Amino acid sequence: MSGKPKLYYFNGRGKMESIRWLLAAAGVEFEEEFLETREQYEKLLQGGSLLFQQVPMVEIDGMRMVQTRAILSYIAAKYNLYGKDLKERALIDMYVGGTDDLMGFILMFPFLSAEDKEKQRAFIVQKATSRYFPAYEKVLKDHGQDFLVGNSFSWADVHLLEAILMVEEKKSDVLSGFPQLQAFKARISSIPTVKKFLEPGSQRKPVPDDKYVETVRRVLRMYYDVKAN
Amino acid sequence: MSGKPRLTYLNGRGRMEPVRWLLAAAGVEFEEVFLQTKEQYEKLIKDGLLLFQQVPLVEIDGMKMVQTRAILSYIAGKYNLYGKDLKERALIDMYVEGITDLMQMILMFPFSPPDAKEKNLDSIKERATNRYFPVFEKVLKQHGQDFLVGNKFSWADVQLIEAILAVEEKFPAVLSGFPQLQAFKTKMSNMPTIKKFLQPGSPRKPPPDDHYVETVLKVFKK
Numbered sequence: 411m412s413g414k415p416k417l418y419y420f421n422g423r424g425k426m427e428s429i430r431w432l433l434a435a436a437g438v439e440f441e442e443e444f445l446e447t448r449e450q451y452e453k454l455l456q457g458g459s460l461l462f463q464q465v466p467m468v469e470i471d472g473m474r475m476v477q478t479r480a481i482l483s484y485i486a487a488k489y490n491l492y493g494k495d496l497k498e499r500a501l502i503d504m505y506v507g508g509t510d511d512l513m514g515f516i517l518m519f520p521f522l523s524a525e526d527k528e529k530q531r532a533f534i535v536q537k538a539t540s541r542y543f544p545a546y547e548k549v550l551k552d553h554g555q556d557f558l559v560g561n562s563f564s565w566a567d568v569h570l571l572e573a574i575l576m577v578e579e580k581k582s583d584v585l586s587g588f589p590q591l592q593a594f595k596a597r598i599s600s601i602p603t604v605k606k607f608l609e610p611g612s613q614r615k616p617v618p619d620d621k622y623v624e625t626v627r628r629v630l631r632m633y634y635d636v637k638a639n
Numbered sequence: 640m641s642g643k644p645r646l647t648y649l650n651g652r653g654r655m656e657p658v659r660w661l662l663a664a665a666g667v668e669f670e671e672v673f674l675q676t677k678e679q680y681e682k683l684i685k686d687g688l689l690l691f692q693q694v695p696l697v698e699i700d701g702m703k704m705v706q707t708r709a710i711l712s713y714i715a716g717k718y719n720l721y722g723k724d725l726k727e728r729a730l731i732d733m734y735v736e737g738i739t740d741l742m743q744m745i746l747m748f749p750f751s752p753p754d755a756k757e758k759n760l761d762s763i764k765e766r767a768t769n770r771y772f773p774v775f776e777k778v779l780k781q782h783g784q785d786f787l788v789g790n791k792f793s794w795a796d797v798q799l800i801e802a803i804l805a806v807e808e809k810f811p812a813v814l815s816g817f818p819q820l821q822a823f824k825t826k827m828s829n830m831p832t833i834k835k836f837l838q839p840g841s842p843r844k845p846p847p848d849d850h851y852v853e854t855v856l857k858v859f860k861k
Contacts, residue, residue: 462774480732
């Protein structure tokens with residue numbers, strides 16, 4: 411056993427991507443096991459590794475952690491990316507809650523019909539530009555600091571950068587009304603661990619394609635239609 | 640200003656109910672402001688009180704907190720209901736997140752279209768009895784302690800008792816295959832702060848009815 415965290419998920423972004431981002435930003439090397447077949451998934455189930463029969467699952471520090479938010483909170487706290495006290499943690503949790511909601515709209519995107527994709531793309535951009543980006547733009551403008559919380563790099567910064575890049579993939583000029591966020595994006599992207607993660611060859615996963623959707627549906631036997639928001 | 644936390648939401652369970660449960664379980668008194676009209680909601684937004692234009696909103700310790708998860712984590716941390724170290728917190732978070740997934744199904748249920756209601760009700764029962772309750776039954780059986788984590792009352796216990804009661808409202812016999820959970824339910828219900836919350840006249844809200852659904856649609860409809 412290597413001692414490194416081991417991530418169990420599909421070979422694609424989904425709910426595991428935020429975890430890859432956070433571990434990478436914290437400078438933590440990790441291993442991955444990719445689910446490709448139903449048999450692999452059933453083996454995990456039968457082995458009792460999946461508390462609620464679901465992935466993501468991360469083996470870390472002797473635990474088999476499930477539930478994305480629990481995993482992220484643990485990593486953030488362990489690697490000092492969770493603020494210095496309860497109130498900073500509260501702010502980080504609030505900000506991460508927002509970016510989580512925003513990325514949630516994008517999570518289901520690959521599973522939508524072509525027609526629903528267009529509707530959803532417009533919905534994502536509308537929510538990003540009228541609800542979420544203005545909130546973070548204001549936070550940064552009001553305190554004038556480099557990072558969202560406590561003048562110190564935290565989980566909230568990693569999560570926001572991830573969300574910005576994902577929305578930009580849907581509309582490349584989406585940051586045009588947000589100068590603070592443009593500067594934020596440049597700053598956080600140039601942090602060495604983050605910069606490394608953004609380079610080709612890292613464990614960052616590409617935009618999900620049809621092959622990814624097929625794999626998820628096959629492994630989870632998830633054949634129902636996913637609706638747009 | 641009273642110094643008590645102030646909750647702003649509709650006069651019903653929704654996403655605020657776990658917050659009411661946790662504050663009550665911690666023995667913390669709180670005030671409530673109920674949204675009844677679209678105008679009230681729009682005023683909250685205009686006054687800049689809602690970070691993401693959404694409720695729940697909890698004003699606590701000088702903060703205007705939104706995002707249910709953030710609010711609950713803060714309360715749990717402040718009132719020592721979050722375990723004694725990182726690993727206990729990890730367990731509590733895992734359990735709470737699982738229970739929240741189950742509660743989400745119950746939350747959305749009143750808003751199901753009529754032709755989907757029966758299917759959704761069946762899903763709630765199936766998930767409760769095959770996915771979630773067995774996990775907690777096993778946890779309690781394996782360590783034989785009264786509480787889910789660290790032999791000490793925590794947020795996870797409050798979340799679980801809330802979920803058990805919510806599912807029982809739909810399926811009264813749902814705990815019949817779960818003796819540990821039955822004992823857990825009795826123990827938790829008898830803890831003084833929870834017992835008080837379960838009595839008539841407490842801030843606990845009744846199951847959502849048509850009037851509640853109507854109010855939600857009226858206040859938040861575009």
